[in-house]
Amino acid sequence: MKRFIGFIKKEFYHIFRDRRSLFILFGMPIAQIMLFGFAITNEINNVDIAIIDHSKDATTEEIINKISTSKYFTIKQMIAREADIETAFKKGKIKAVLNFEKDFSKNLIKEQKATIQIITDATDPNTANSITNYINSILQNYQQSKNKGIVVEYQIIPQTRMVYNPELKSVFMFVPGVMTIILMLVSAMMTSISITREKELGTMEILLVSPLKPFQVIIGKVVPYIFLSVINAAVIVLLSIFIFKMPVQGSLLLLGLESVLFIITSLALGILISTIAETQQAAMMISLMGLMLPVILLSGFIFPITSMPAPLQIISHIIPAKWFIIIIKGIMLKGVGMAYIWKETLILVGMAIFFIGLSIKKYKIRLE
Amino acid sequence: MGISISNISKSYKKVKAVQNISFDVNPGELFGLIGPDGAGKTTIFRILTTLLIPDDGTAKVAGFDVVTDYKAIRKSVGYMPGRFSLYQDLTVEENLTFFATIFGTTIEENYDLIEDIYVQIEPFKDRRAGKLSGGMKQKLALCCALIHKPKVLFLDEPTTGVDPVSRKEFWEMLKRLQKKGITILVSTPYMDEAALCDRIALIQDGEILEIDTPEVIVNKFPKTIYNVGAHNRYKLIKTLQSYEHLYSVFPFGEFVHYTDKRDSFETVDLKSYLEKAGLTDIIIEVTQPNIEDAFMELAKK
Amino acid sequence: MKVENVIEVIELTKTFGDFTAVNAISFEVKKGEIFGFLGANGAGKTTAMKMLIGISKPSSGTAKVAGFDVFSQTESIKKNIGYMSQKFALYDDLTVKENITFFGGIYGLTRKKIKEKREQLVSELGLENISNKLVGSLPLGWKQKLSFSVSLLHEPKIVFLDEPTGGVDPITRRQFWEMIYKAADQGTTIFVTTHYMDEAEYCDRVSIMVEGKIEALDTPKKLKEQFKVDSMNQVFLKLARNIE
Numbered sequence: 001m002k003r004f005i006g007f008i009k010k011e012f013y014h015i016f017r018d019r020r021s022l023f024i025l026f027g028m029p030i031a032q033i034m035l036f037g038f039a040i041t042n043e044i045n046n047v048d049i050a051i052i053d054h055s056k057d058a059t060t061e062e063i064i065n066k067i068s069t070s071k072y073f074t075i076k077q078m079i080a081r082e083a084d085i086e087t088a089f090k091k092g093k094i095k096a097v098l099n100f101e102k103d104f105s106k107n108l109i110k111e112q113k114a115t116i117q118i119i120t121d122a123t124d125p126n127t128a129n130s131i132t133n134y135i136n137s138i139l140q141n142y143q144q145s146k147n148k149g150i151v152v153e154y155q156i157i158p159q160t161r162m163v164y165n166p167e168l169k170s171v172f173m174f175v176p177g178v179m180t181i182i183l184m185l186v187s188a189m190m191t192s193i194s195i196t197r198e199k200e201l202g203t204m205e206i207l208l209v210s211p212l213k214p215f216q217v218i219i220g221k222v223v224p225y226i227f228l229s230v231i232n233a234a235v236i237v238l239l240s241i242f243i244f245k246m247p248v249q250g251s252l253l254l255l256g257l258e259s260v261l262f263i264i265t266s267l268a269l270g271i272l273i274s275t276i277a278e279t280q281q282a283a284m285m286i287s288l289m290g291l292m293l294p295v296i297l298l299s300g301f302i303f304p305i306t307s308m309p310a311p312l313q314i315i316s317h318i319i320p321a322k323w324f325i326i327i328i329k330g331i332m333l334k335g336v337g338m339a340y341i342w343k344e345t346l347i348l349v350g351m352a353i354f355f356i357g358l359s360i361k362k363y364k365i366r367l368e
Numbered sequence: 369m370g371i372s373i374s375n376i377s378k379s380y381k382k383v384k385a386v387q388n389i390s391f392d393v394n395p396g397e398l399f400g401l402i403g404p405d406g407a408g409k410t411t412i413f414r415i416l417t418t419l420l421i422p423d424d425g426t427a428k429v430a431g432f433d434v435v436t437d438y439k440a441i442r443k444s445v446g447y448m449p450g451r452f453s454l455y456q457d458l459t460v461e462e463n464l465t466f467f468a469t470i471f472g473t474t475i476e477e478n479y480d481l482i483e484d485i486y487v488q489i490e491p492f493k494d495r496r497a498g499k500l501s502g503g504m505k506q507k508l509a510l511c512c513a514l515i516h517k518p519k520v521l522f523l524d525e526p527t528t529g530v531d532p533v534s535r536k537e538f539w540e541m542l543k544r545l546q547k548k549g550i551t552i553l554v555s556t557p558y559m560d561e562a563a564l565c566d567r568i569a570l571i572q573d574g575e576i577l578e579i580d581t582p583e584v585i586v587n588k589f590p591k592t593i594y595n596v597g598a599h600n601r602y603k604l605i606k607t608l609q610s611y612e613h614l615y616s617v618f619p620f621g622e623f624v625h626y627t628d629k630r631d632s633f634e635t636v637d638l639k640s641y642l643e644k645a646g647l648t649d650i651i652i653e654v655t656q657p658n659i660e661d662a663f664m665e666l667a668k669k
Numbered sequence: 670m671k672v673e674n675v676i677e678v679i680e681l682t683k684t685f686g687d688f689t690a691v692n693a694i695s696f697e698v699k700k701g702e703i704f705g706f707l708g709a710n711g712a713g714k715t716t717a718m719k720m721l722i723g724i725s726k727p728s729s730g731t732a733k734v735a736g737f738d739v740f741s742q743t744e745s746i747k748k749n750i751g752y753m754s755q756k757f758a759l760y761d762d763l764t765v766k767e768n769i770t771f772f773g774g775i776y777g778l779t780r781k782k783i784k785e786k787r788e789q790l791v792s793e794l795g796l797e798n799i800s801n802k803l804v805g806s807l808p809l810g811w812k813q814k815l816s817f818s819v820s821l822l823h824e825p826k827i828v829f830l831d832e833p834t835g836g837v838d839p840i841t842r843r844q845f846w847e848m849i850y851k852a853a854d855q856g857t858t859i860f861v862t863t864h865y866m867d868e869a870e871y872c873d874r875v876s877i878m879v880e881g882k883i884e885a886l887d888t889p890k891k892l893k894e895q896f897k898v899d900s901m902n903q904v905f906l907k908l909a910r911n912i913e
Contacts, residue, residue: 006469010458017457202453206512209417209447210470211439365438367419404838405809502710528836531709531864532902533909557836560867560902572838602850618839619846621870622889660839667840 003212007220014194015224021190029182029232033239036174047131049096050077050088055104059114063156066142067098072134089121096120096131113155120160132160175240176328177301179233180321183259184266184295186229189287191221191270196283199274205367214363222267229263230256237332249335255328258341261348262324266291268355269320275362295321320351369395369430369519370551371416376425378411385411386574388425393553393567398546400565401555402659408574409555410450413524416553417447430519430551446518450525452509456498460489460508463497464515471516481548482511485541503534510541521545523554527561539564562659570663577666582659589657589665591615591627594635597651598642607645611638618664623651625661672699675826675858676721681730683716690716692881693730698874700826703849703859705872705889707901709909713881714862721860722829723747735826748777751820754831758816761805765796768804769819776823790818810841817848827858834868846871866902875901877908884908 015021049067053060068075076094079085085097099117101107107114118135120128139156147153198204207217237255240246248255269291277283295301298312299321305313316322323344330336338345371393378385386408393399401409414420416429418438426433432440454463464486468475479486489507492500497508506526513521523542527535539561542552554565562568563582570577570585578585596617598604605624608617615627628638635652642650676698683691691713698704708714719725721734723743732739735749759768769790773783791800794814804812813833820828830849834842849871853859861872869875869889876886885892885908889901896904 003470003472006466010455010462010466013458013462014455201456202449202451203455205414205417205419205449206447206453206467207470208419209442209445210467211443211472212470366421367414404841405836407838529710532866532905533709536906558865558867559839560900600854602847602854605847605850618843619850619871620843664839664843667838 004216004220007212007216008223011194011221011224015228021193024190025186025228025232026235028185029178029236030239032178032182033175033236033243036178045072046074047072047096047127048076048094049073049098049131050079050085050094051075052079052082052085052097052099054102055100055106057103057105059105059108060100063100063116063139063142064098066138067135070134070138085119094121095127096135098135108154108156112153113157115157115159117159117161132158175236175244175246176325176332177299179236179259179328180262180299180301180325181292181295182232182236183229183263184291184321185287186232187225187263187266188270188273188291189284191225191267192273192277192283192287193280195221195271195274196277196280200279208365208367214365215360218271218360218363222264222271225267225270226260226263229266230260233259233263246332248332250331250337254338255331258324258327258331258345258348261345261352262320262327265320265324265348265352265355268352268359271359272355272362275359275364294319298322299325301325320348323347323351370397371399371427371429371520371553373412373416373427374425376412376415376422376427378408378415378420378422378424384574386415389571389574389576390425391569391576391579393551395551396546396549398542398552398554398564398566400562400568401553401571402557402559402562402568402663403555403571404557406573407571409571410524411574412571413447413449413522413553413555417445417522418442444519446513446516446521448509448513448521448523448526450528452502452505454497454505454509454512457496459494459496460500461493463508464511467512468515473516475515478515478517481517481545482514484544485514486511488537502530503537506530506534506538507541510538514545518550520551520553523552525555525557527556527558535561559658559660559663568659570659570666572663572667577663585662586657586659589662591657591665593655593657593661594626594628594638595620595623595651595653595655596626596638596642597623597649598647599649600647603645604642604647607642607647611641616664616668618661620660623655625655626652672701674698675700675736676704676732676734676860678721678732679730681717681720681732682728683713683720683725684728689881691720691727694878694881694883695730696876696883696886698827698858698860700858701853701856703853703861703871703873705869705875706860706862706878707864707866707869707875707905708878709864712878714864714878717878718829718831718860718862721746722750722752748823749826751823751825751828752831753816753820753828753833758812759804759819762803764803765791765800765807765815768815769822772819773822778823786822790815790822794818810837810845813837814841814845814848817845821852821857825857827860828852830859830861832863832865832868833861835863835865866900866905869901869905877905879908 051064053064064075067073077088079088079097088094088097097119099119101115104114116139118132120131136158139158143154143156198207237248241248273283273286277286298316298319300316305316305322308316327341327344330341374390376389377387389412401412403409411420415422415434416427418434418441421435428434429441430444434441458466464475485507489504492504497505500508510526527538530538542554546552565582567579567581568585569579596604596608601619601624605617605619608614608624608626613629613633615629618625639650639652674697678697679695680693681691682689682693694717706714706718716725720727720739721732723739723746727739734746737745739746763771766787769787770783773786778786791797799807817833834845837845849859861868863869872889874886874888875892876883892904893899893901896907898904898907
């Protein structure tokens with residue numbers, strides 16, 4: 001045990017004395033989250049919208065007036081038919097279309113309620129969200145002013161519809177992706193580099209010719225990075241919560257445990273890489289090309305898996321990151337518990353065991 | 369507690385690194401493996417330290433087989449690979465502490481063994497190993513290899529890249545360690561270090577040329593060697609190379625080493641031959657062969 | 670017959686902050702001479718050599734290399750010197766011929782000249798059968814001989830050799846010294862920096878640097894007589910000990 005602690009102590013010295021790895025460890029996650037977060041703003045101003053008015057009555061006119069006089073929206077265009085909505089979105093710079101149902105005023109008086117459809121372009125999901133919120137509040141204001149002193153209240157019912165990005169990927173959707181990438185990078189790349197560095201230096205020869213057992217060397221290399229990766233995951237989650245006000249719906253404890261599981265899987269991959277690579281440079285290349293690219297392209301982080309060609313969909317199943325993204329999306333954004341993600345968790349556990357087993361088996365007790 | 373190697377061969381892909389090598393190192397002996405870069409010295413070291421498995425042959429270190437008993441060997445030997453494998457970003461003391469812990473010991477426990485080496489680098493104990501001079505790295509690496517009191521010590525080219533003063537000190541340290549009963553196998557490309565070993569094996573292209581004490585190897589040299597000097601060394605060599613009785617001629621420091629085909633030979637003949645060729649300031653005198661002469665003679669065969 | 674000096678160094682000094690790496694060294698090297706520039710690691714020989722080959726500016730003093738001033742004419746110096754070190758020699762992943770062509774191109778030789786030199790060099794070194802092989806596959810000794818020849822491609826006045834024969838087998842080593850003698854015989858000056866005293870024995874004259882100063886400068890023979898020892902190694906050990 002003393003040997004083991006001595007080994008871990010040494011690993012920490014390496015990490016804290018190497019500015020480059022420190023930067024990757026702590027600079028990257030912060031920079032990535034900030035970039036993804038601030039690239040998308042929540043403020044809107046003078047957004048161009050279009051209107052379809054099937055009623056053309058006093059109430060709709062009043063509402064249109066309210067909207068056009070607000071500083072948030074400019075009415076660019078009046079559309080006659082639903083069929084023209086798509087062309088309007090494609091051609092113009094409009095970000096939303098308001099569709100008033102037929103006999104809006106009549107319905108409001110007769111049935112105390114009327115429907116208005118808000119169609120937004122969700123390629124920029126944050127803006128789409130904001131537009132909906134702003135329009136809703138304008139409608140509510142109008143409704144309140146109308147309802148003053150009336151016994152049976154009028155109700156304007158907005159129906160929101162998103163086009164082009166119905167899943168509404170936003171900064172919150174990026175958080176799981178970024179977190180996955182960072183954990184993968186730190187765990188797999190840094191461990192594989194730190195092991196190959198010993199090969200390059202020749203110190204691996206001395207470690208081999210010592211009573212240290214292979215699993216002690218591996219675990220010794222891995223423990224510091226588990227620790228650092230957990231800190232990293234925490235930094236990412238905290239940044240998301242406190243700077244971007246991301247609501248984390250599910251259990252933080254579960255999130256933490258699932259993260260540790262993924263970190264272990266990635267570390268095992270890192271060790272596997274170091275058994276193939278002889279130099280730090282090779283380890284870095286294999287990590288980037290073999291792990292980072294698939295994670296970015298095939299994990300569903302950027303491109304939805306469902307819209308991939310079938311062979312790629314099949315390949316995506318063997319990428320641990322895919323399952324981890326599903327898990328943490330579920331916990332962070334949907335607030336689900338173990339009952340919903342046990343299958344994915346089990347797959348990750350299986351992968352972790354497989355890679356650890358393989359890397360211990362492949363770890364050479366000699367130089368060949 | 370010695371080393372015994374019999375008929376070891378090892379190839380990397382197509383390249384034969386060592387071929388059919390056998391030698392024994394007696395307990396407590398300081399044995400030198402002398403040969404140029406690429407001769408196969410490091411391969412032999414790696415086989416003996418259990419890092420490589422030989423294609424053929426068997427080897428024992430301290431009584432243990434290098435293939436089957438590798439765990440026992442790893443506990444009882446000290447190994448200093450070429451290039452002083454230290455952690456550059458750890459300090460002198462941290463390096464030593466680390467190697468002590470992984471061998472399950474402490475600096476204090478075995479301090480008596482490394483004391484006279486460690487005191488020389490102790491003033492720099494808080495300096496990172498990467499910032500040490502070659503000589504100090506060498507001493508630190510030796511301390512690290514000794515910290516667990518090994519029975520057999522393997523030193524692969526410990527004096528490469530180190531200045532003459534440190535080299536001399538290093539060999540003095542080895543002599544002292546030998547007195548403490550440690551068996552030492554050391555390799556070097558520098559022929560002049562051969563004389564400092566009890567016995568040596570001369571090795572080239574993966575084959576052993578000769579194994580014996582340095583004195584015996586030198587004494588076995590079959591010819592009388594003459595130091596020949598003249599005002600122009602290049603012309604001297606060219607002239608000697610076309611001399612009909614030439615056996616060998618090699619530049620050797622300020623002279624060239626010349627040997628003659630004939631058993632009895634008069635230096636005046638050679639002198640007049642050289643004078644005729646227009647050389648001046650001619651010196652011809654008998655000199656003692658050294659390990660390099662012996663090596664070249666053996667390598668020629 | 671007065672032989673011209675190709676290197677003239679007077680009171681050359683280099684300081685880094687408070688540290689004086691090279692302390693007012695003076696010496697000259699004659700045309701066709703094999704000059705050994707010795708010293709332990711950190712004695713200042715690398716710094717001194719960098720000033721002579723024009724890649725480091727001296728703090729004070731003067732020096733002329735191949736007739737050019739080390740302060741103002743470094744470009745001319747670079748054209749007139751060759752350089753070979755054990756660490757950097759040739760590209761392992763290029764063939765023998767490609768290496769020669771490449772370095773010939775770097776030194777600004779014409780295509781015709783390169784071709785001529787290439788053929789000459791390949792036949793002189795006996796590399797006809799392997800001239801299309803990768804340099805990486807050659808034995809170390811051949812690489813070193815080839816790399817020395819390449820450093821002579823542009824017929825420089827001075828060649829700087831950095832520990833040229835360390836680790837080579839004794840026979841190749843002597844073939845290498847023969848090549849050096851030949852180059853010197855043809856008028857090329859050879860400037861050898863090394864900390865292996867064995868290599869020093871082969872030089873016409875040697876200087877020994879200790880802590881930034883030249884502490885001894887003479888022929889190996891006279892130095893050995895002066896210190897009453899029989900090898901340059903012992904000369905060095907005595908010098909180093911006296912300083913300590």
